[in-house]
Amino acid sequence: MKTLNGKMGAMLAVFAVSVLGLTQVGCLGGDDGTGSDDEFAMAVPDDEMLDLSLDGDGLETQSSALEVEGQALVGEPAKFKKHAKDVMAAVNALIAETYAEVQALFAGVEPVETTKGAWTCKTWEDDGVKAHWKLTVCLKDKNLKKYGFELQGRPIGSTSDKDYLVVFAGAAKLFPKFEEKKRGAGYVGYNFDNLNQLTGRPLSGRLGVGYRAVGKVRQAVLGLDHVNAEAVDHEMNGIYRYARIVGIGGRFSFVGKGDYIAMEDGKVVIGQDQLVERVRAAIGWKATGEARTVLKACDGTAGDGQCLKLVQCWSKDEAVAYEEAGDDAMKPKWEEKTCSELPLPVDDAPAETDEDVPDDGNDIDAPMVPEPSAVPEEE
Numbered sequence: 001m002k003t004l005n006g007k008m009g010a011m012l013a014v015f016a017v018s019v020l021g022l023t024q025v026g027c028l029g030g031d032d033g034t035g036s037d038d039e040f041a042m043a044v045p046d047d048e049m050l051d052l053s054l055d056g057d058g059l060e061t062q063s064s065a066l067e068v069e070g071q072a073l074v075g076e077p078a079k080f081k082k083h084a085k086d087v088m089a090a091v092n093a094l095i096a097e098t099y100a101e102v103q104a105l106f107a108g109v110e111p112v113e114t115t116k117g118a119w120t121c122k123t124w125e126d127d128g129v130k131a132h133w134k135l136t137v138c139l140k141d142k143n144l145k146k147y148g149f150e151l152q153g154r155p156i157g158s159t160s161d162k163d164y165l166v167v168f169a170g171a172a173k174l175f176p177k178f179e180e181k182k183r184g185a186g187y188v189g190y191n192f193d194n195l196n197q198l199t200g201r202p203l204s205g206r207l208g209v210g211y212r213a214v215g216k217v218r219q220a221v222l223g224l225d226h227v228n229a230e231a232v233d234h235e236m237n238g239i240y241r242y243a244r245i246v247g248i249g250g251r252f253s254f255v256g257k258g259d260y261i262a263m264e265d266g267k268v269v270i271g272q273d274q275l276v277e278r279v280r281a282a283i284g285w286k287a288t289g290e291a292r293t294v295l296k297a298c299d300g301t302a303g304d305g306q307c308l309k310l311v312q313c314w315s316k317d318e319a320v321a322y323e324e325a326g327d328d329a330m331k332p333k334w335e336e337k338t339c340s341e342l343p344l345p346v347d348d349a350p351a352e353t354d355e356d357v358p359d360d361g362n363d364i365d366a367p368m369v370p371e372p373s374a375v376p377e378e379e
Contacts, residue, residue: 038122039139039145039147039174040111040121040137040139040147041106042177042182042184043137043147043149043184044102044135044137044149044172045170045172045182045184045186045188045211045213046099046182047095047096048181048182049181049182049183049184049211049213049218050092050095050209050211050213050220051218052087052088052091052092052220052242052252053088053092053244054081054084054085054250054252054285055244055247055248055249055285055286055287080270080281080283080293080295080312081283081291081293083260083270084252084283086232086233087236087240087254088242088252090227090232090236091207091222091224091240094190094192094203094207094227094229095190095207095209097192097195097201097203097229098151098167098168098190098195101128101133101135101151101153101167102135102151104126104128105124105125105126105135106124108126109124109125111123111124112124112125119138119139119140119148120138120139121137121139122136123135123136123137124136127156128153128199129199130155130156130198130199130200131153131154131155131156131198131199132153132154132155132156132158133151133152133153134151134153134154134164135149135150135151135152136149136150137149140171144173145173145174146171146172146173147171147173147174148169148170148171148172149169149170149171149188150166150169150170151166151168151169152165152166152167153165153167153194153195153198153199154198155198165191165194165198166191166194167190167191167194167195167198168188168189168190168191169188169189170186170187170189171186171187172184172185172186173185173186175213175214178214178215182213183213183214183215184211184212184213185211185212185213185214186210186211187209187210187211188209188211189206189207189208189209190206190207190208190209191206192204192205192206192207192227192229193205193206202228202229202230203228204226204227204228204229205224205225205226205227205228205235205236206224206225206226206227207222207223207224207225207227208222208223208225209221209222216245216246216247217244217245217246218243218244218246219242219243220241220242220243221239221240221241221242222239222240222241222242223238223239223240224236224237224238224239224240224256225237234258234259236256237256237257238254238255238256238257239254239255239256240252240253240255240256241254241350243344245343245344247287248286248287248343249284249285249286249287249342249343249344250284250285250343250344251282251283251284251285251342251344251345251346252282252283252284253281253283253350254279254281254282254350255279255280255350256278256279257276257277257278257279258276258277258279259272259273259274259275259276259277259300260272260277260279260281260295260297260300261273261277261295261297261300261301261302261308261310262275262301263301267325268310268325270295270310273301275300275301276299276300277297277298277299277300277301277302278297278298278300279295279296279297279298280296280349280350281293281294281295281296281350282294282295282346282348282349282350283346284344284345284346285342286342286343288316289314289316289317289318290313290314290315290316290340290342291313291314291342292311292312292313292332292334292339292342292346293310293311293312293313293346294309294310294311294332294346294348294349295309295311295349296308296309296310296328296349297309297310298328307327307328308325308326308327308328309325309326309327309328309330310324310325311324311325311330311332312324313334313335313340315340321335321338321339322334322335322338322339331348332347332348
């Protein structure tokens with residue numbers, strides 16, 4: 001099995017290939033920001049389509065009643081949930097950093113139509129505050145509605161194409177709009193080192209995102225490689241998987257390294273103690289608040305070569321309904337009366353195969369999350 005860094009590198013290499021391929025043909029895309037039906041514009045995934053979030057922001061506030069004496073874990077779904085929300089918020093903020101440039105181009109300039117071989121392209125180009133931006137979208141297959149896109153920038157005042165740096169690039173297949181919002185599937189790679197060089201913003205690292213958004217269903221697989229930004233309190237590395245049916249529930253899992261667990265009064269808790277663990281974890285939730293979490297942590301606080309597993313489920317009011325801590329061989333014994341069934345189940349920590357990433361962008365179309373009509377509605 002590949003190492004985590006090897007798998008992440010392979011994933012990001014896919015996006016690098018797409019960047020090189022698009023750069024060679026000079027193609028890219030955008031959206032005018034005014035609800036246009038221009039398919040070239042819709043081919044660029046926006047921050048709404050790529051948004052990662054849990055249902056029910058009102059459930060974020062935790063009750064002091066969760067501090068129940070004698071729990072195997074300090075009973076705070078808040079800590080696990082907060083970690084998941086922090087990761088999602090950080091990725092959302094990073095994507096918004098780049099999409100802001102796209103929105104400015106859509107709102108400020110008219111695209112120029114060109115052709116590159118058999119491809120039809122549109123390019124948006126204008127000066128920003130610190131860089132000159134060039135966004136191009138190319139139609140690669142009209143029947144299948146497949147597009148390639150790329151955002152490049154070069155320093156203000158430069159007239160040389162050699163000075164262009166790629167900020168993001170990828171490919172997309174368009175799906176029908178949902179509630180007047182973009183929908184599609186594809187992959188996009190972000191280079192925050194280049195964005196930093198062009199704008200001076202405190203960003204670094206690389207992010208690769210494979211995504212699929214249809215109706216209320218959203219899926220994403222993400223690879224983060226040495227990502228730093230003001231939006232995150234520590235360097236982010238790892239592979240993350242996300243699936244959500246808006247208004248019903250979802251599942252978020254990750255494989256990575258970091259300081260995730262600690263010991264408090266002889267008990268294992270979700271927390272920080274300056275020791276780094278290798279972690280595989282998942283959280284599944286219902287829009288009404290019920291959730292299950294499983295976290296497997298190795299090394300660090302668990303001890304060299306040792307692993308611990310933390311399991312927890314909670315009810316609508318986020319009171320801990322069940323929890324257990326043990327070695328990595330422990331299987332969660334979800335209690336039927338206290339642990340609610342979830343629309344996207346969490347049976348255990350992510351398996352080794354969950355570390356696999358798509359070989360190319362076409363693989364992101366599968367597996368498919370059931371459409372909302374296929375999922376039982378809340379009683």
